[in-house]
Amino acid sequence: MVYVFDGTKIGFLTALLIAFSDPVAIVTSKQTQIPLGMTVMQVHNDPVRAKKAEERLFSFDPDCLFDLDRLLRSGMQNNEQLAFRYLRFIAQEKRPVSKRLANPDVFAAVECIKKVGLEIHKMHGFIRFMETASGALYAPFSPDNDICDLILPHFRARLPQFPFVLHDVKRKKAAVYDGTSTFVAPLAQADVLLSADELGWQSLWKEYYGAVNIPSRKRLKQMRGYMPQRYWKFLPERQESPPDL
Amino acid sequence: MNLLPKKIGNFFGLIYEQMFDFCFLMVYNRDMISEEKLKILTESAKYDVSCSSSGSARKNAGGMGNGYVAGCCHSFTPDGRCVSLLKILLSNDCIYNCKYCPNRLDADVPRATATADEICQLTIDFYKRNYIEGLFLSSAVYKNPDYTMEQLLLVVKKLRTEYGFHGYIHLKGIPRADERMMTEAARFVDRMSYNVELPSEKSLKLLAPQKSKESLLTPMKTLATQTERFREEKRKGFVKGYFLPAGQTTQMIIGASPEADGHILRLTNALYQKNGLKRVYYSSYVPVVRDKSLPEVGAGQLREHRLYQADWLLRFYGFSVEEIVEENENLSMEFDPKCAWALRNMHLFPVEINRAPLETLLRVPGIGAKNAYKIIEARKYTKLTFEDLTKMRVALKRAKHFITCNGKFFGAKNEHAVRGLLTAAETQESAEQLNVFGMLSTPQNALIALHGQL
Incomplete structure (x- = not known):
């Protein structure tokens, strides 16, 4: 059976309880093509049972709720199914299973969790702030996973005097630091007025990027491997069709 | 603007309200470095191998920036290298005449020198936009070693105190400069490096006569001792602050002189064991300058690659240098170590x-x-x-x-x-690598090639 939930943690935990002993369960919150012959069940959130399930899971593996959070944030098509099979395995074994990498369910879930963590790390590097006329910083980006609030603390720690907005344009939401507190809010579009110097610094940065490259050592495959092309549209140094491609 | 929910609407509203006040205040920044100068000083520094920003947990103490222990890459250039630090020379106007160096005194290349404020402002504005993780500052020796070191010290001091910058700084030390300036600089920066340049005293005499093994190794040893002492005193609570939290590194040119890999790795091993270095970088020699004392052909990237593999075995795999290679022998090109x-x-x-x-x-x-x-x-x-x-x-x-x-x-x-x-x-793997390596040895790139190694 296909168990469709609302994408929240409570919804997922409810689905986990209902689908627990179904050997061919598919757990999802996305509009997916239903396999032939499968029936669909809409999962209705049950916060009380979900809370209990959460406590049990925590008692089996204190780290698994962190893992669940990462899995639900993943942009992979089957992330919720991976989370289901992984957490069900923990519940069956009643202990942590994350080191049993020879198990395909564990391996797939661990890889998925790692990918989310890796993107957080990458975004610490690839976020590009623009300085607005008020001095606040604005960074639009489009991550694979839902992580805008997870990368915020890093920037808050190093730029405590600058209000900033991390705008996930794909999910139409933003993580905001207003100079004192932080919050997440829906944000479809932002009209930003740049500071007088902003374009000057951007152009110096492009000059630097061009000068620090060694043209005879062309390793575009390696560059793309480290810095995938889908991230480029928010990087000033790679926005305009660069001559090296 | 109606698309914005109230909270963010206010946030951006603020920008709009204050916009007019700010427009009058914004004047073109006096300390913005010119594109031409930036280009000359970057091109002169880009062949420097190290770009690591790891190892420092420096805290934000007001102002801007902090350390990122794991290190962080901010961009990648088409040559596949990571951009982590703003790698730049304060000046490329050199009084030395090292035979392998394109910025040596006799060379006919465009010269530039930046002011301390130009470097500081550039670092601050790049860092604020998250282009970089910090500054990697180096310089040619201009006027004399003491003067150069004094200027470098001025920049890092200014950046930390006046500009309130707490991000990563890697400073390249100037050999033969007053030791007190070196010690003072170490209090402000995260990492320092003095480059070994060549693997033996004999080769230094021949190719870089103004430098000597002693002038390069002494500062390294002194810093190692001072770091040790500082950490001890910090543990006891006698001192505060930092002293090279990310340690020291060094770099040497491979293949400009006849030393065997076994000799090089023994030197490396000693540097790790005795001076507590974090990294030794190798840079394969590219023939830039014709001179009877320099080899006609470059060392090739495969040799450099093998040395790095052996270096990893020493540091992370529990191998001793004796197990890897005999003193007067080279590493196998056919198999990894x-x-x-x-x-x-x-x-x-x-x-x-x-x-x-x-x-x-x-x-x-x-x-x-x-x-x-x-x-x-x-x-x-x-x-x-x-x-x-x-x-x-x-x-x-x-x-x-x-x-x-x-x-x-x-x-x-x-x-x-x-x-x-x-x-x-x-062979299959190396063929792919060599395909890339083969492109390196064109003389025109090599022109500026070795400057960074200074």
Whole structure:
């Protein structure tokens, strides 16, 4: 059976309880093509049972709720199914299973969790702030996973005097630091007025990027491997069709 | 603007309200470096190997920035290298005449010198936009070593105190400058490096006569001792602040002089053991300048690659330098150093993947540190088979000749066959690498090539 939930943690935990002993369960919150012959069940959130399930899971593996959070944030098509099979395995074994990498369910879930963590790390590097006329910083980006609030603390720690907005344009939401507190809010579009110097610094940065490259050592495959092309549209140094491609 | 929810609407509203006030205040920044100067000073610094920003946990103390212990790459250039630090020279106007260097006194190249404020403002504004993780500042020796070091010290001091910058700073030390300035600089920066340049005193005399082994090694040793003392006093609570939290590194040119890999690695090993260096960087020599004392051909990137592999074995795999290569011999170009060691020690293999201790797994060709740890964990729950290893994405092309899984062996029948298969595998890989390496040795790039190594 296909168990469709609302994408929240409570919804997922409810689905986990209902689908627990179904050997061919598919757990999802996305509009997916239903396999032939499968029936669909809409999962209705049950916060009380979900809370209990959460406590049990925590008692089996204190780290698994962190893992669940990462899995639900993943942009992979089957992330919720991976989370289901992984957490069900923990519940069956009643202990942590994350080191049993020879198990395909564990391996797939661990890889998925790692990918989310890796993107957080990458975004610490690839976020590009623009300085607005008020001095606040604005960074639009489009991550694979839902992580805008997870990368915020890093920037808050190093730029405590600058209000900033991390705008996930794909999910139409933003993580905001207003100079004192932080919050997440829906944000479809932002009209930003740049500071007088902003374009000057951007152009110096492009000059630097061009000068620090060694043209005879062309390793575009390696560059793309480290810095995938889908991230480029928010990087000033790679926005305009660069001559090296 | 109506698309914005109220809270953010206010936030941006603020920008709009204050916009007019700010427009009058914004004047073109006086300290913005010119594009031309930035280009000259970057081009002169870009061949420097190190770009690491790891190892410092410096805290934000007001102002801007902090350390990122794991290090952070902010961009990648089309040559596949990471951009982490703003790598720049304060000046490329050199009084020295090192034979291999394109910025030497006699060379006819455009010269530029930046002001302290230009460098500080550039660092601040790049950092604020998250373009960089910090500054890597170096300089040619202009006027004299003391004057140069004084200028460098001025920049880092200003950046930390006046500009309130707490991000990463890597400073390249100037040999023969007053030791007190070096010690003072160490209080402000995260990492310092004095470059060994060439692997022996004899080669230095020949190619860089104004430098000597002693002038390069003494500052390194002094800093190592001072770091040790500072940490001790900090533990006791006598001092506060930082003293090179990310340690020291160095760099040497490979192939401009006749030293064998065995000699180079022994020097490296001594630097790690005695001076507590974090990294030794190798840079293969590219013929830029014609001189009868310099070789006609470059060392090639494969040799550099092999040295790095051996360096990793020393630092992370528990190998001793004696196991890797004899003092007057070179590393094998055919096999990577771990493979070469394993082939010399076939009597120790194959090892059983389900029983071998970590130290042994680390010595299996093709199994890296991460995979060794993965195997150790996974085998606690099940007897690992060859298929399990594949599922865990452990690369087995090389490893299969040196391991058994549950007693089963999947490698070649005898040592001779192993060598054959490994050579085939290696050639295929190297061919891809060399394809890239081959592009390096064009003289025109080499023009500025070695400056960064100073």
